[in-house]
Amino acid sequence: MSNRKEDATYTMGRTQAETDRLIRQSKLYSSLTRRMLKQAGLGRGMKVLDIGSGAGDVAMAAAELVGPEGQVVGVDVNGEILKTARARVRQAGWTHVEFVEGDAGTLELGNDFDALIGRFVLMYLADPTETLSQLSKRLRPGGIVAFHEIGFNPNRLPYAIDTPLADKLVDWTVGVFKQSGARGNLAYRLYGTFVDAGLPEPRLEYTALGGGEPGWPGYQYVADSVQSVLPLLEHFGIATAEEADLATLPERLRADVAATKSAIVLPMTVMAWTRLPEDGG
Ligand SMILES: C[S@@+](CC[C@H](N)C(=O)[O-])C[C@H]1O[C@@H](n2cnc3c(N)ncnc32)[C@H](O)[C@@H]1O
8 A cells, every 4th residue: 555654663672672571561461461352252263363463472362262273363564573473383382373474554364364353553553543444354244353452641651659760751651652653542542443443332441550569570571661662762862771770770660669658550551342243244
């Protein structure tokens, strides 16, 4: 499509550290995503399209639900990260998951999918409504659409602790997503995105993960995420490596939690899922 809008600069970067971060991130969010996929109706024997597969965690969760009699096709523009996804699937001994390099908005795929799914991807697309609308045409009647997205809105970004470090993290996160052109607000508008794409009204669930205990993986997750966006934080003049001080960031957050006796609440995520009519109309 020649008149297609350009995607945003991919905010999180494409390094091996970012791939590793995605795998660790998935450990935090996998139970929520799996629950959504189950509630949406993913089940044995289905053929599933996962867009923005990254290191493959959502595709692998779907592969478990559909079983070896089903099939999962994962798509990502980043061919490099798909090497990790393929290696993980091989290691699991699965042959019913494949990954295809390409843009979810333009890639030619089959028209016989039972489900279209994704996590933390719609916000990076040039036109999420158009992509959802086009991709849902690849579904069979009664097909499932289920997405788990994350929101970065200055007024609704919690982190909960009220400290100068938490304030900075909010400013950096909101700033870098905004300046890179990603849609930090998409999670709050996911309902409208589904409806505008011509999909039946979705069910929605908003959830924010939180923690405060010393061993909580969220401290490292915040530092990992800052590490991935650091090149853009510096590029846009939002923060420097010295200010971010990644090596001490988890410890400083832990100390803030101990001093304020408040939990850290991570950015809110939204899960939205729906089903096309059985008659295909
Ligand atoms: C934040 S990662 C999420 C990965 C995975 N869904 C997960 O939850 O672990 C977003 C992924 O979407 C991919 N992506 C961004 N724009 C895309 C597009 N237009 N088509 C396909 N993949 C895209 C990125 O390369 C990246 O791997």
